[in-house]
Amino acid sequence: MGRASSVVVNDLTPAAPMLDTAARRRERSILIACLLDCSILVPYAVVGVLANSLTMVAETLRGSLMVALELVLLVVLRRIHRGRTTEYDYGVGKLEQFANLAIGVVTGACGVWLLFSAVTRWWSPPEQAGLGLVFATVLAIANLGLNGAALRSLWLAGKDGTSAIMTVQIRSRVVKLFSSVLVAVAIGVNAAAEVLGGAPAWLSPLAEAVGTGFVGLVMVQLAVSLWRESVPHLLDRSLDEARQTSINRALASHFMDYDALLGVKSRIAGKQAQVDIALGFAPERSIGDIQRVADAVSANIRDLIPGAVVTVTPVATPA
Numbered sequence: 001m002g003r004a005s006s007v008v009v010n011d012l013t014p015a016a017p018m019l020d021t022a023a024r025r026r027e028r029s030i031l032i033a034c035l036l037d038c039s040i041l042v043p044y045a046v047v048g049v050l051a052n053s054l055t056m057v058a059e060t061l062r063g064s065l066m067v068a069l070e071l072v073l074l075v076v077l078r079r080i081h082r083g084r085t086t087e088y089d090y091g092v093g094k095l096e097q098f099a100n101l102a103i104g105v106v107t108g109a110c111g112v113w114l115l116f117s118a119v120t121r122w123w124s125p126p127e128q129a130g131l132g133l134v135f136a137t138v139l140a141i142a143n144l145g146l147n148g149a150a151l152r153s154l155w156l157a158g159k160d161g162t163s164a165i166m167t168v169q170i171r172s173r174v175v176k177l178f179s180s181v182l183v184a185v186a187i188g189v190n191a192a193a194e195v196l197g198g199a200p201a202w203l204s205p206l207a208e209a210v211g212t213g214f215v216g217l218v219m220v221q222l223a224v225s226l227w228r229e230s231v232p233h234l235l236d237r238s239l240d241e242a243r244q245t246s247i248n249r250a251l252a253s254h255f256m257d258y259d260a261l262l263g264v265k266s267r268i269a270g271k272q273a274q275v276d277i278a279l280g281f282a283p284e285r286s287i288g289d290i291q292r293v294a295d296a297v298s299a300n301i302r303d304l305i306p307g308a309v310v311t312v313t314p315v316a317t318p319a
Contacts, residue, residue, distance in 0.1 A: 022157075026166050029157035030074045033150035033173065037067045040143050047139055051132025053190070054121055055211035056139075058114045059183055062219050065107050066176070072103075073169065104226030111219030118213035125205035133191035140184035147177040179218055186211025239266045239273060246304035247275060250297060257293040259285075260317050273308040275301055280317035290314045 041063050048056025151173040158166025186207045193204035239247075244266065251261060260280030267274055277297065281290050294312040301310045 022160070025157040027074065027078060029153040029166075030070060030077065030169060032153050033169070034067055034070050034074065036146045036150050037063055037070070040139065040146055041067070043139055044143070047132060047136050050129065051136050052128045053133060053136050053187065053208065054114075054117055055183060055187055055190070055208055055215065056136050058212050058215035058219075059140075059143075059180075061110045061114070062107075062215055065103055065110070065219075066172070069103050070169070077166075098230070101226065101230040104223045104230065107219050107226065108223030111216045111223060114212055114216030114219065118209045118216060121212065122205055122209040125208070128190070128194055128204070128208075130191065130194040133187065133194050137184070137188045137191045140180070140187045143180050144177070144184055147173065147180050151177055175218075179215070182214055183211055186214070239268060239275075243273060243305050243308075247277075247301055250300040250304055251277070253300060254293065254297050257296065262315055273305050274311075275305070275308055276311045276313070278313045278315055280315050283316050 041060055044056055044060045044063065047053070048060055151170070154166065154170050154173055158170055190204050190207040190211070193200075193207065238244075247264065247266065251264075258279040259282050262278040262280050263276075264278075265276040279294065279297070281293075291314075294314055298310040298312050302308055
């Protein structure tokens with residue numbers, strides 16, 4: 001699929017919009033959630049290694065990968081709020097999907113390793129430090145509180161449902177909170193079995209295997225969902241001839257409204273058609289006139305290609 005080359009003289013795209021209170025609250029809530037997650041990851045890793053708790057190590061791996069994904073979504077959200085999506089072909093969606101795929105691959109590999117390790121620990125229980133497991137239980141309970149605080153912050157910022165990214169973050173945090181409850185229970189049972197006397201010999205390795213296996217299953221499920229979401233969007237295909245003809249028909253019907261056709265890019269991402277058009281306008285034309293033409297072209301293409309995502313970028317042509 002070729003790309004039309006053009007020389008852009010003066011970009012007439014409107015300046016980045018001023019951030020409103022809701023946008024700032026959304027960004028701040030995701031940043032707070034990331035900082036809260038980071039604050040618990042280092043103690044989790046240290047205590048997990050010292051206590052020889054694979055469940056703690058598994059939670060550290062899962063938490064680190066989820067923070068990486070949250071940071072990518074934060075970058076995407078910031079660019080959307082500041083009107084910078086045109087810096088990439090078809091917006092920042094491509095960048096986001098590449099990041100999702102990479103994180104999904106790593107998450108899936110870690111999940112499979114944890115499932116294998118859980119079975120291994122069940123058959124060959126290692127020596128564990130009882131005091132370390134007590135500290136691990138305290139950290140797991142603290143993690144519950146942090147997840148609850150992060151969920152509250154995200155809910156207050158995204159409860160209006162106007163941001164898809166915020167909606168995904170809220171759902172993800174609910175799953176995290178539920179997972180942290182089960183992990184805390186598993187670690188607590190493991191600690192109690194090691195510290196208190198009279199517990200069955202199989203209780204401690206069972207709690208460790210169940211906790212680690214649960215985290216592994218969550219990571220595998222997350223990896224599969226990320227793959228399903230990202231792979232179709234990365235396998236671009238050219239639009240079929242009928243839809244390309246529809247784009248040409250829409251441009252032809254507005255031929256007298258713009259001064260130059262500088263470029264047309266189109267693709268199919270998953271099942272969705274995406275069209276990016278650069279139109280040239282004389283410098284003396286008003287912003288209102290340019291916006292009217294851009295909106296008319298976009299609306300015409302969407303009528304001819306239902307469900308298409310259409311971006312019309314106005315560019316000043318040389319005098």
